Amino acid sequence: MAVTRSDEIQNLNSAIASTLTVALGINPVSACSMRHRVIRRFSSWSGVLDRSGAPSTLDRARQYLHDRISDDVSLDDLGTETGLTKFHLLRAFRNRFGLPPHAYQLQQRVLQAKRMLKSFSPAYVALECGFSDQSHFTRVFRAHTGTTPRRYAEQFVQYARTTSTVRFIQ
Secondary structure, three states: OOOOHHHHHHHHHHHHHHHHHHHOOOOHHHHHHHHHHHHHHHHHHHOOOOOOOOHHHHHHHHHHHHHOOOOOOOHHHHHHHHOOOHHHHHHHHHHHHOOOHHHHHHHHHHHHHHHHOOOOOHHHHHHHOOOOOHHHHHHHHHHHHOOOHHHHHHHHHHHHHHHHOOOOOO
């Protein structure tokens, strides 16, 4: 006989109940409340309960942001894509990834820009990564990395110059 999710929850509930009431001596009313909080908290992490902010929904939202990294994506667009309200999406996305969707998208743009700055000019990178202009790109880049795009790119040029110099010792 296969164990279902409700069986797993029931077994977990029984184990927690006996531990709280018998081993720890907590009264049954308090134990019931604690059991429900523990089950709700940990079941959302392990996938025991299916919630509207399930990992697949939020992963779809994140992938949507990655696919449109140079576009301005609104919460309404993400909500339409995932089927969640923009308020629920905002809370669930921040809980799962640590940043709201817009900040996450800016972070991804900066990461893409760091890769591109090794080969392209900051003006070109700013446009390719979806920033409105080079000034906006410089402000966001400096806020995330602590340096300007030009200085960041120069680090790679200086490194390339020092590693390409060959010295012969006689």
